[in-house]
Amino acid sequence: xxxxxxxxxxxxxxxxxxxxxxxxxxxxxxxxxxxxxxxxxxxxxxxxxxxxxxxxxxxxxxxxxxxxxxxxxxxxxxxxxxxxxxxxxxxxxxxxxxxxxxxxxxxxxxxxxxxxxxxxxxxxxxxxxxxxxxxxxxxxxxxxxxxxxxxxxxxxxxxxxxxxxxxxxxxxxxxxxxxxxxxxxxxxxxxxxxxxxxxxxxxxxxx
Amino acid sequence: xxxxxxxxxxxxxxxxxxxxxxxxxxxxxxxxxxxxxxxxxxxxxxxxxxxxxxxxxxxxxxxxxxxxxxxxxxxxxxxxxxxxxxxxxxxxxxxxxxxxxxxxxxxxxxxxxxxxxxxxxxxxxxxxxxxxxxxxxxxxxxxxxxxxxxxxxxxxxxxxxxxxxxxxxxxxxxxxxxxxxxxxxxxxxxxxxxxxxxxxxxxxxxx
DNA sequence: ACCTGAACACCGTTCAAGT
DNA sequence: ACCTGAACACCGTTCAAGT
Numbered sequence: 001x002x003x004x005x006x007x008x009x010x011x012x013x014x015x016x017x018x019x020x021x022x023x024x025x026x027x028x029x030x031x032x033x034x035x036x037x038x039x040x041x042x043x044x045x046x047x048x049x050x051x052x053x054x055x056x057x058x059x060x061x062x063x064x065x066x067x068x069x070x071x072x073x074x075x076x077x078x079x080x081x082x083x084x085x086x087x088x089x090x091x092x093x094x095x096x097x098x099x100x101x102x103x104x105x106x107x108x109x110x111x112x113x114x115x116x117x118x119x120x121x122x123x124x125x126x127x128x129x130x131x132x133x134x135x136x137x138x139x140x141x142x143x144x145x146x147x148x149x150x151x152x153x154x155x156x157x158x159x160x161x162x163x164x165x166x167x168x169x170x171x172x173x174x175x176x177x178x179x180x181x182x183x184x185x186x187x188x189x190x191x192x193x194x195x196x197x198x199x200x201x202x203x204x205x206x207x
Numbered sequence: 208x209x210x211x212x213x214x215x216x217x218x219x220x221x222x223x224x225x226x227x228x229x230x231x232x233x234x235x236x237x238x239x240x241x242x243x244x245x246x247x248x249x250x251x252x253x254x255x256x257x258x259x260x261x262x263x264x265x266x267x268x269x270x271x272x273x274x275x276x277x278x279x280x281x282x283x284x285x286x287x288x289x290x291x292x293x294x295x296x297x298x299x300x301x302x303x304x305x306x307x308x309x310x311x312x313x314x315x316x317x318x319x320x321x322x323x324x325x326x327x328x329x330x331x332x333x334x335x336x337x338x339x340x341x342x343x344x345x346x347x348x349x350x351x352x353x354x355x356x357x358x359x360x361x362x363x364x365x366x367x368x369x370x371x372x373x374x375x376x377x378x379x380x381x382x383x384x385x386x387x388x389x390x391x392x393x394x395x396x397x398x399x400x401x402x403x404x405x406x407x408x409x410x411x412x413x414x
Numbered sequence: 415a416c417c418t419g420a421a422c423a424c425c426g427t428t429c430a431a432g433t
Numbered sequence: 434a435c436c437t438g439a440a441c442a443c444c445g446t447t448c449a450a451g452t
Contacts, residue, residue, distance in 0.1 A: 011416055035445060047447075048417050056445065105319065108358075112312065112365045137393070144394035147358025148351055155350070158319050186344070187351035190401030197400050218435055242426060254428075255436050263426065 012042060014052045018062050022100065025063065029161070030102035035059075061115035064107045068119060071096020082131030083192050086124060090149050090188055093120050097153045102161075104153035111150065121146055132200050141195050148191060152184050219249060221259045225269050229307065232270065236368070237309035242266075268322035271314045275326060278303020289338030290399050293331060297356050297395055300327050304360045309368075311360035318357065328353055339407050348402050355398060359391050 012020075021038050028037070035056050039046040053059040072092045076085045097103045111117045121142050128138035196202065219227075228245050235244070242263055246253040260266040279299045283292045304310045318324045328349050335345035403409065 013416095034443085036443080044416095045418055046445080047419085050446070051416055108315075108361075112361050114365065140390045140393045141397060143359070143362070143390070144355055144397055147362075147394075148354050151354025151358055152350070154315075154319050155354075158321065183347045183350070186347045187354075190348065190351055190405075191397050192401070193404050194397030194399070194401040198397075220435095241424085243424080251435095252437055253426080254438085257427070258435055 012044065012048075012052075014062075017042065017049060017052050017059070018066050021059065021063055022066065025103075025106070026101045030105055033060075057110075057113060057115060060106060061110045061113070061117070064103075064110040064117045065119070067100050067103050067107065068093070068096055068117060071099055072120065072123075076127075082127055083196060085127045086145070086192060086195075087188060089120070089124055089127065090145055093146075093149050094153055094184065097149075098156065102157060104150060104157045108150045108154060111146075128195070133195075133198070137198060141191075141198075145188075145191055148187055152187060156180055219251065219255075219259075221269075224249065224256065224259050224266070225273050228266065228270055229273065232310075232313070233308045237312055240267075264317075264320060264322060267313060268317045268320070268324070271310075271317040271324045272326070274307050274310050274314065275300070275303055275324060278306055279327065279330075283334075289334055290403060292334045292338075293352070293399060293402075294395060296327070296331055296334065297352055300353075300356050301360055301391065304357075305363070309364060311357060311364045315357045315361060318353075335402070340402075340405070344405065348398075348405075352395075352398055355394055359394060363387055 017038070020042050021033065024038055024041055025033050035049055036046045038059075039049055049059070053062065072089075074092070076088050076092075080088070097107055100106075107117055124142035124145055125135075125138045128141055129135055133141070224245070227249050228240065231245055231248055232240050242256055243253045245266075246256055256266070260269065279296075281299070283295050283299075287295070304314055307313075314324050331349035331352055332342075332345045335348055336342055340348070
């Protein structure tokens with residue numbers, strides 16, 4: 001798809017490194033995502049990567065941004081009510097993260113280091129401000145939503161890994177595909193309902 | 208305080224290792240908490256640690272459990288209403304975590320690996336079940352609360368570290384000690400209010 | 415602009431052997 | 434019961450030098 005694809009076979013550009021690193025992540029998981037392994041599978045010396053990224057942390061930040069970019073490029077319906085937009089944004093973020101192995105831990109780490117992955121927070125914030133909430137409240141509410149989405153996705157991907165390693169399959173009392181999604185929806189509803197109580201148009205507020 | 212304290216000067220027991228490792232964590236941070244460094248500061252070979260812990264992950268799990276144990280040994284008032292008990296439990300958990308450098312990331316990691324640190328979830332769960340909620344709902348609600356507390360504490364400790372490293376001091380538009388606490392209380396209230404809407408005694412429920 | 419080759423200062427873990 | 438000594442198979446990062 002890119003202009004000079006297939007012509008250069010030795011030299012890589014930044015985007016090539018990101019793309020290959022994402023493959024390594026999805027095939028081998030975050031613990032095996034080392035600079036040396038990315039370089040080896042890319043047919044290059046480890047030191048070559050430092051031409052494109054000043055550190056491993058910055059490479060991880062680029063991976064997180066790319067994962068989120070690939071999964072959240074669809075614009076939500078601007079005519080939908082704010083709570084539907086917020087719920088949709090959280091679901092899109094979750095889906096983007098679940099599309100890559102160990103992406104939840106990766107995004108959480110990058111987010112914790114403050115290097116990137118701010119786009120989801122900004123979008124949730126904007127939706128809440130557009131809905132009439134105070135900006136400072138919108139920031140805190142968006143942060144709470146993000147903590148929930150990242151935490152839930154992290155738990156989910158860990159259990160996937162634990163089961164694939166060969167441990168007992170947890171508690172499959174539930175069809176296994178509807179179970180996790182239901183608990184995600186429930187937690188999300190708790191927070192969205194709490195936000196709704198603070199809406200300027202809310203009739204009554206709790207302590 | 209312990210029976211043979213001060214008598215043995217070469218051989219360590221499990222609790223000694225945990226105690227010393229907590230010191231290393233608090234003085235040097237999680238990135239520098241290596242088996243080799245713990246061993247060195249303890250005056251012992253790295254391999255000696257494997258007599259007490261089968262792996263680094265299990266040592267980290269013991270550290271997390273100890274941090275939580277030290278910070279949450281006070282029983283909440285059993286006569287208080289459920290929401291006060293839940294809020295108190297979340298605050299105690301947060302205080303326990305903020306007492307040690309990088310403890311949020313440590314506890315989150317251990318929790319993600321499923322090796323320990325289940326006590327806080329169990330307590331929140333019990334409080335909610337005692338309050339009359341369905342056990343399955345109580346589990347999901349407790350999980351949502353835990354994700355929030357851990358996520359918020361992780362953000363907070365990262366910003367502490369970022370500021371101590373020498374970066375610009377973020378956004379000190381607020382007295383800096385009341386600011387973070389207020390955003391924690393707000394996020395916590397969002398979730399608790401969402402839970403309250405699901406209480407059996409609630410008059411009306413949202414979608 | 416992108417890469418090599420070699421080095422530096424580390425890791426977690428295992429294992430035979432000691433006391 | 435607890436530790437040593439030595440090894441194995443790795444890390445991230447730097448830097449002069451090449452093309």
